[in-house]
Amino acid sequence: MVLSESVLAAIYLKAVVPLLEDIAEIDEEVRDIIKDWNFNLQFQLPGGLHASSLLFKEGTVEAWRARSPGPAAVLTFSNAATLNAVFQGKSDKSPRPNLYGLFRLKELLKVDSLLKKIEYYLEPDEDLLSDPEAFSNCVRLTLYAMVYGVKVIGEEDPDMIPLARNLPRGIVEIRVKDGPAVHLEVENGLFNPGKGRAVEPCAYLEFEDLQSAWIMLQGEMDQFAAIGSKKVKIRGLIPLIDGINPILDRLSLYLSG
Amino acid sequence: MKENGRKTYTYNKSMELFEKAATLIPGGIYGHMSPTAMVPGEYPYYTAEANGCRYKDIDGNEFIDYMCAYGPMVLGYGNPVIDGAAEAQRKMADTTNHPGPVMVELAEKLVDMVPIADWAFFAKNGGDMTTYATLAARAHTNRKKVITVRGHYHGVAPWCTSYGHGGVTAEDRQNTLQVEWNDLDGFRQMAKENRGEIAAFIAMPYHHITFGRQELPAEGYWTGVEKICREEEIVLILDDVRAGFRLNLGGSNEYFGFKPDLICFSKAVGNGYPISACVGKKELMTAASKVFFTGSFWMSAVPMAAALATLEELENTEAVKKMEKSGQLLIDGLVEIGQRHGLEINPSGPPAIPFIHFCDDPSLYLNQLFCSEVTKRGSFFHPHHNWFLSVAHDEIDIKETLNHAEEAMKAVKSALDGKSPCLAV
Numbered sequence: 001m002v003l004s005e006s007v008l009a010a011i012y013l014k015a016v017v018p019l020l021e022d023i024a025e026i027d028e029e030v031r032d033i034i035k036d037w038n039f040n041l042q043f044q045l046p047g048g049l050h051a052s053s054l055l056f057k058e059g060t061v062e063a064w065r066a067r068s069p070g071p072a073a074v075l076t077f078s079n080a081a082t083l084n085a086v087f088q089g090k091s092d093k094s095p096r097p098n099l100y101g102l103f104r105l106k107e108l109l110k111v112d113s114l115l116k117k118i119e120y121y122l123e124p125d126e127d128l129l130s131d132p133e134a135f136s137n138c139v140r141l142t143l144y145a146m147v148y149g150v151k152v153i154g155e156e157d158p159d160m161i162p163l164a165r166n167l168p169r170g171i172v173e174i175r176v177k178d179g180p181a182v183h184l185e186v187e188n189g190l191f192n193p194g195k196g197r198a199v200e201p202c203a204y205l206e207f208e209d210l211q212s213a214w215i216m217l218q219g220e221m222d223q224f225a226a227i228g229s230k231k232v233k234i235r236g237l238i239p240l241i242d243g244i245n246p247i248l249d250r251l252s253l254y255l256s257g
Numbered sequence: 258m259k260e261n262g263r264k265t266y267t268y269n270k271s272m273e274l275f276e277k278a279a280t281l282i283p284g285g286i287y288g289h290m291s292p293t294a295m296v297p298g299e300y301p302y303y304t305a306e307a308n309g310c311r312y313k314d315i316d317g318n319e320f321i322d323y324m325c326a327y328g329p330m331v332l333g334y335g336n337p338v339i340d341g342a343a344e345a346q347r348k349m350a351d352t353t354n355h356p357g358p359v360m361v362e363l364a365e366k367l368v369d370m371v372p373i374a375d376w377a378f379f380a381k382n383g384g385d386m387t388t389y390a391t392l393a394a395r396a397h398t399n400r401k402k403v404i405t406v407r408g409h410y411h412g413v414a415p416w417c418t419s420y421g422h423g424g425v426t427a428e429d430r431q432n433t434l435q436v437e438w439n440d441l442d443g444f445r446q447m448a449k450e451n452r453g454e455i456a457a458f459i460a461m462p463y464h465h466i467t468f469g470r471q472e473l474p475a476e477g478y479w480t481g482v483e484k485i486c487r488e489e490e491i492v493l494i495l496d497d498v499r500a501g502f503r504l505n506l507g508g509s510n511e512y513f514g515f516k517p518d519l520i521c522f523s524k525a526v527g528n529g530y531p532i533s534a535c536v537g538k539k540e541l542m543t544a545a546s547k548v549f550f551t552g553s554f555w556m557s558a559v560p561m562a563a564a565l566a567t568l569e570e571l572e573n574t575e576a577v578k579k580m581e582k583s584g585q586l587l588i589d590g591l592v593e594i595g596q597r598h599g600l601e602i603n604p605s606g607p608p609a610i611p612f613i614h615f616c617d618d619p620s621l622y623l624n625q626l627f628c629s630e631v632t633k634r635g636s637f638f639h640p641h642h643n644w645f646l647s648v649a650h651d652e653i654d655i656k657e658t659l660n661h662a663e664e665a666m667k668a669v670k671s672a673l674d675g676k677s678p679c680l681a682v
């Protein structure tokens with residue numbers, strides 16, 4: 001299976017980097033790093049068509065899955081493969097800053113530690129997982145990455161586009177019982193992900209607990225068995241859930257590289 | 258839970274065994290019987306015993322069965338006539354170096370019963386026959402492409418399985434084209450655009466897809482399809498695996514008024530004994546003989562003896578008429594219960610193979626709620642797949658089921674209690 005470097009780069013830009021918005025809310029170290037940052041930071045591939053922006057303001061972060069709405073320190077990776085290698089920790093080739101970015105070099109030197117924080121939550125160590133609140137955050141962030149990743153794959157992966165176009169229309173909610181939730185609106189091959197619960201989902205998939213959600217999100221679950229034994233509950237328009245499954249499998253494939 | 262002094266069912270033993278199964282078998286129970294296809298946790302998973310139109314699960318719950326093993330059971334579980342014929346054959350021989358003489362008798366019976374049939378070929382599953390039929394059509398026409406109807410199920414071979422299921426590649430599907438059901442113009446257009454390349458058109462006799470409403474053919478649809486197939490020299494294959502022998506003993510095309518070149522049967526043909534059949538017109542017999550297609554158990558004589566007895570018994574019991582009558586009784590009763598409780602039920606499909614949807618319930622939450630509640634009271638209703646009647650269902654069974662449905666409807670109303678169905682299920 002040949003995976004597309006540009007799809008993977010889009011996953012990093014649109015599903016992974018924006019997690020800093022949520023991480024800043026829960027992580028004091030991140031807030032400490034960014035407390036005096038009042039500027040926009042944009043990651044992009046040449047040309048800026050694939051871009052992701054972080055808008056820092058008084059210790060908060062707002063993520064845009066697009067170019068920055070104002071002037072920004074822009075970090076341009078020479079191509080998708082380089083971006084992916086950097087995010088995978090396989091290369092330390094720095095992206096090229098623009099002129100505005102050169103004036104922010106002091107801050108830009110710390111960007112790496114911000115990005116490391118994403119890894120900290122998406123690939124937590126045992127210590128983090130043993131703290132119930134942190135565990136819940138890891139699951140929540142991974143769910144966010146998942147729905148935004150599904151959007152990238154369903155809309156941009158050439159093998160998955162035809163499948164995505166055939167999905168029934170509707171909103172599917174994915175939630176942990178009494179825990180974090182995400183939802184995904186699907187229509188004509190386009191995906192509109194959202195954080196939190198949906199008002200009236202056409203289908204839902206509910207994990208019995210954080211542990212089941214985590215195992216599934218790590219791709220280590222026999223989903224059919226888990227559903228049969230009620231660790232995962234599905235109701236409503238099942239073909240919508242079924243149809244998204246291959247897209248989720250493809251997402252795991254991209255992220256396991 | 259207790260209701261009128263009577264307990265509704267629980268499935269603890271099913272769940273327990275499933276936990277173990279999941280450590281030994283991929284998915285625990287896979288395919289169409291996977292719990293994921295029903296309302297997981299709210300249905301039985303394992304059968305203990307079956308008789309007539311009823312079966313018991315391993316928790317000891319008894320169900321009047323409206324799935325009939327997903328179609329194969331048509332004369333009742335443990336039917337003494339069929340089991341007797343099978344047993345008599347078993348005493349002589351079953352799987353040996355050669356077929357038994359019963360194979361010729363069975364072929365002759367099918368050729369007699371099915372007006373378009375000049376020959377018959379046997380295998381085990383419905384999917385064997387749909388694949389075989391498309392191969393025979395290709396061999397006959399020397400063409401590659403096959404047109405199917407979007408959503409129609411023909412088995413699990415990669416040519417007819419949706420891309421996205423594990424292991425299926427885009428290349429597997431490259432000779433399979435799709436049209437929408439009842440879209441005669443679309444079919445005509447596709448046949449024209451691929452003139453000289455289409456080997457076959459394969460479809461179910463009417464649109465009965467899982468999760469969907471059943472749709473009968475529009476006026477003129479099948480005769481239109483037949484005409485285009487003749488003009489374009491496309492082999493017309495009827496996949497009658499599911500509906501076969503419930504609408505007309507000569508093939509469901511006789512019910513809808515058209516003449517295919519090949520018909521695939523399975524399910525009901527052996528009343529549960531593993532056998533499938535493809536019958537065809539004589540023009541296709543030479544090509545059919547050139548397809549190399551076989552299996553270790555395809556010539557086994559016991560299922561053939563059972564099938565022969567089943568076909569005879571279907572004729573002797575006026576099976577089609579009886580199933581239609583009990584199906585109609587069931588559907589009328591359910592519609593009436595829905596009306597009385599202010600939840601409108603829309604039935605679809607022929608009465609012998611009925612299905613229901615609730616009005617304004619496109620996501621099937623109400624189906625999931627209602628069907629699982631009926632099942633918990635003793636009548637097995639699938640929430641997503643068409644149901645099946647059998648000759649073993651009598652009026653008394655249907656009335657008992659309507660009582661289950663009445664109680665289930667009350668349970669649905671109380672679960673809803675003004676809430677949206679997605680919050681109630």
Ligand SMILES: Cc1ncc(COP(=O)(O)O)c(C=O)c1O
Pocket residue numbers: 381382383384385387410411412413461496497498499500523524
């Ligand atoms: C219309 C139709 N065709 C083909 C098949 C495949 O039959 P089998 O599962 O016996 O291979 C089915 C099974 O449900 C069916 O309903």
